[in-house]
Amino acid sequence: MHERLTLGSTARELGMFGEEVACSFLGERGYEILQRNWRCAAGEADIVAEKDGAMALVEVKTRRAAPGWGPCFPEESVTAEKRNRYRRIAACWAARFPGSGDIRFHVVAVRVVNGSSAYVKLFEDPCMWDDAL
Numbered sequence: 001m002h003e004r005l006t007l008g009s010t011a012r013e014l015g016m017f018g019e020e021v022a023c024s025f026l027g028e029r030g031y032e033i034l035q036r037n038w039r040c041a042a043g044e045a046d047i048v049a050e051k052d053g054a055m056a057l058v059e060v061k062t063r064r065a066a067p068g069w070g071p072c073f074p075e076e077s078v079t080a081e082k083r084n085r086y087r088r089i090a091a092c093w094a095a096r097f098p099g100s101g102d103i104r105f106h107v108v109a110v111r112v113v114n115g116s117s118a119y120v121k122l123f124e125d126p127c128m129w130d131d132a133l
Contacts, residue, residue, distance in 0.1 A: 014062050014064060014112065015060070015062055017062065017110075017112065017118075018060050018061070018062025018108075018110040018112070018118075019036065019046055019047065019060050019062075021062075021110050021118045021120060022046070022047060022058065022060045022108040022110060022120065023036070023047060025108060025120045025122070026047065026049050026058070026108065026122075029051075029122070030051050030052075031049040031050065031051045031056065032049060032050045032051070033047060033048075033049050034048045034049060034050055034055075035047070035048040036048075038057075038093075040089060040092035040093070040096070041092060042085060042088035042089045042091070042092050043085045043086075043088065043089050044089070045057040045058065045059070045086070045089050045093075046058055046059055046060040047060065047108075048093070049106075053101055053102070054101060054102040054103075054104055055093065055100050055101060055102065055103045055104065056103075056104045056105070056106045056124075057086055057089055057090055057093065057103065057104070057105050057106070058105075058106045058107070058108055059078060059082065059086065059105070059106070059107050059108075060107075060108045060110065061074035061075060061077050061078060061107060061108070061109050061110070062074060062109075062110040062111075062112060063077075063109075063110070063111055063112070064112050065111050065112065065113050073109070073111075074109040074110060074111060075107055075109040075121065075123055078107050078123075083105065086105045087105075090103045090105065104124065104125050105125060106122060106123060106124050106125065107122075107123040108120060108121070108122055108123075109121045109123065
């Protein structure tokens with residue numbers, strides 16, 4: 001069970017909560033979590049996971065949704081700059097771990113409601129969406 005967040009929770013606490021939720025969500029879908037907060041010269045991947053022989057570098061975006069705040073879509077904060085950064089992170093991963101096979105970029109969007117409920121959505125390979133975003 002994930003701990004409950006309060007309106008006074010810090011951005012770091014919110015992010016940690018989102019990463020916990022994302023790891024559980026991915027695990028339930030057959031992903032093996034290999035590393036969290038993997039860092040290289042190009043930046044940081046929130047989660048490195050593997051499924052069916054393919055590596056996934058996962059960006060977790062968490063937003064708090066409160067009554068009256070309107071729609072909250074965490075995935076909208078994954079900009080072209082962030083997608084390009086993940087391409088560089090993937091190159092670092094491939095250089096450090098040759099033979100890793102396919103490396104993909106996923107986004108897990110976590111929308112926290114009432115401090116403990118979370119709506120989660122997985123976006124696979126949003127780098128492919130460059131023209132659409």
